[in-house]
Amino acid sequence: MHYVSVEGLTKSYGINPLFRNISFHINEGDKIGLIARNGVGKSTLLRILAGQETADSGKSWINKDVTVALFEQDPHFEEDKTVLENIFHLKHPIITAIRKYEDAMEQEDGEMIEWLEQYLNQENVTLLLVTHDRYFLDAVCEEIWELERENMYVYTGTYENYMEKKAARIESELASIDKAKNQFRKELEWMRKQPKARTTKSKSRQDNFYEVEAKAKQKIEDVQLQLEVKMSRLGGKIVEMKKVYKSFADKPILKGFDYNFSKGERIGIIGKNGVGKSTFMNVLQQLEPADSGKIVVGDTIVFGNFSQQGLVIKEDMRVIEYVKTFAENFPLAKGGSLSAAQFLELFLFSPDKQYTYLSALSGGERKRLQLLTILFTNPNFLILDEPTNDLDLPTLAVLENFLSEYQGCVMIVSHDRYFMDRLVDHLFVFEGEGEVRDFPGNYTQYRIWLKDNEKKDNKWAVLESNKSKGQTTEEAVVAKAAAVVSTAPAAPKRxxxxxxxxxxxxxxxxxxxxxxxxxxxxxxxxxxxxxxxxxxxxxxxxxxxxxxxxxxxxxxxxxxxxx
Known part of the structure; x- marks a missing residue:
């Protein structure tokens, strides 16, 4: 059953085209992930489908029996209604057609995300999804659609399949452009030799020349942000926390917390919203005082704090002016330096964009600028509080590559499970009431272990006791996780x-x-x-x-x- 049909849809803002002449169909039960760089029209396309915006041209048809539910990144609720009244205000249940699930994962804990995956995998849910959570894409979506260079590209399968197929497409397009360039040189030489008077045959060849010229001058813009930064020297002493207590409004955050940080540690922090994860990171950096206990920070430590609150900026300042308030030049890891303008280009801020007012930047652009200004300080201990929010998938991949090569300490709070799994070695698990556990493994390993042991009151004590059995805790957890995966019953075939x-x-x-x-x-x-x-x-x-x-x-x- 056809739910949505779109033909020749075009949309621009001013002189900036978002997409041009795109067509597609959505059928009952389709589950589609929509991805693109920030600012190329994902949200605009979905608002058009929901009837909240109009296209410049083209046709869109929605089955009269279908209710379109738009789940936005920043939903607006009526304050005089209850939670249930706000959620179920549609006559048709939201299960009928969820059109957009845009980064709501940023505000949900892991259990909620997993529940939502199961819910959306029901056969009667039709979904067009915008998210940066790659595990979520793989778990829910059967196709990935990408908006790029004003076109729509369709890929079947997982995110990994998408990456492979996109690489093959780009390689093919580059080969086609190279061929067009060679033909363009020959045609250009022919054009220059021709007299002004044109025969019908030469006029046809002249028209073909302009087509070849356009093809030859085409660019495949798959620009990758490359980060190569100089890190301040890291001494032997990192940070030591001894018997640290901290409460917030009579709510315990830390209760006798002890930890001695080591060089190159990669720590993930997880826990339900409101248990004090951000407060802990502020106490660690001594931005907030502890109630009691001792915190010793090494003399060489330079914190780089990527806070969830974002930049504190003057809205009437231009991007280049703001960056120059930190430094005129940026030192590189292998020697030499870049000017502020060059460094901004490295972060995908074009020369024109550098003179944009800060107030006009998108959420993703502000995140990139925030990261840039942090790296200007040459930190050797990065603290990242929800760094993936508002970043597009290409920028996320490059940030991951940078952090995987980073030689300093890294502490991350994130609901992006893929990001956490790739980067952290162990977890601080905030259980509430001041209890913080140290789990030796990544997020996926923790979830497997927790499901297997959730009914055991002594699960943490058992985990610690594994160290006395000639096996490291991490080895025990990884082995157990592998065993759980291998013995789990196969999922029913879809x-x-x-x-x-x-x-x-x-x-x-x-x-x-x-x-x-x-x-x-x-x-x-x-x-x-x-x-x-x-x-x-x-x-x-x-x-x-x-x-x-x-x-x-x-x-x-x-x-x-x-x-």
Missing amino acids: KPSFNEKRAFEQLEKEMPLLEKERQDLTDKMSGGNLNFDQIQQLSDRLIQINQALEEKELQWLELSELM
Whole structure:
């Protein structure tokens, strides 16, 4: 059953186009992840589908039996209504068609995210989702749609599949552009030699020249933010906390906390909202006083504090002016330095964007600027409080790469499970009432261990006792996690949707036709009766067929597992 059909949709803001002439269909039961860099139109597209904005051109049709529910990043509730009244104010249940789940994970704990994954995986939920949580994408979505360079690209499968297929697409496009550049040089030489009077034939070739020129000048903008920073020297003493107590409004945050930090530690902090995670980090940096206890910070320690509150800025100041209040030049790890303008370009702030007022920056741009100003201080102990909020997926991937190579200490609070799993070695688990546990493993390992031991009152004591059995605590946890995964019953096989069945049948028709065409071309090329231009033309077509077959075979393999 068709839920949504869109044809030729175009939207711009002023002279800046967001997307141009895009078309797509959403069927009952489809679960689609929509991704893109910040500012290219994800939210705008979804507001158009929800009827809150209008497109410049194009058509959109929504089935009359479908209710579109828009779940925004910053929802607005009516204060005179109860929680349930605000949630269920629609006549049609929200389960009918959730159109947007935009980064609500940022405010939910892990248990809520897992519950939501299970809820949205129900067959009768149709979903178009914007999120930066890659585990969530993999758990819920069957397709990933990407807005890029005013176009819509569709990828089937997981986030990893998307990355592989996008890399292949970009490689193919770059090869096509290189070919167009070579042809452009030849056509340009021909154009310069032609007299002003044009025959019909030469006029046709002139028109073709401009098409080739446009193709040759096309750019594949897959810009990657590269971070290479100089870190202040890290001495032997990091930070030691002894019997630290802290309460907030009679609510205990820390109750006799003891810990001696080591070089290169990567610590994740987890716990329900309001248990004092941010307060703990402020106490660690001595931005807030402890009620009692002792905190000794090493002489060489330079904290870099990426706070959840963001930048404290003057709205009427330009980006370049703000950065220069920290320093005119930025030292690099391998020697040399960059000017403030060069460093801003490194963080994807174009020369024009550098003279934008701070008040006009998007949430993601402010986060990038916040990170930039922190790195200007050459920190050797980074404290990151929800750093992934508002960052797009490409910037997130680069931040992860930077942090994985970073030689200093890192402490992270984040609801992004993928981000935490990739970067942290152990966790401080805030259980409330001042209890903080040290778990030796990443977030996924912790969730597996907790599910297996949640009914055991002495689970933490048992975990600690593993150290006396000739096995490190981390080894015990990892082994247990692996055992839980291997012995867990297989998840019930998901039934293919109508759309997936139709796609599978279409692939089984298309693939034999492409294989036959490939064989015919191969026979012609080996016949010895073709000139160079004919061979080149057939060779180009053969490359296209091989690429198409490879993509269709991958799709067929993925879909065949559901059949």
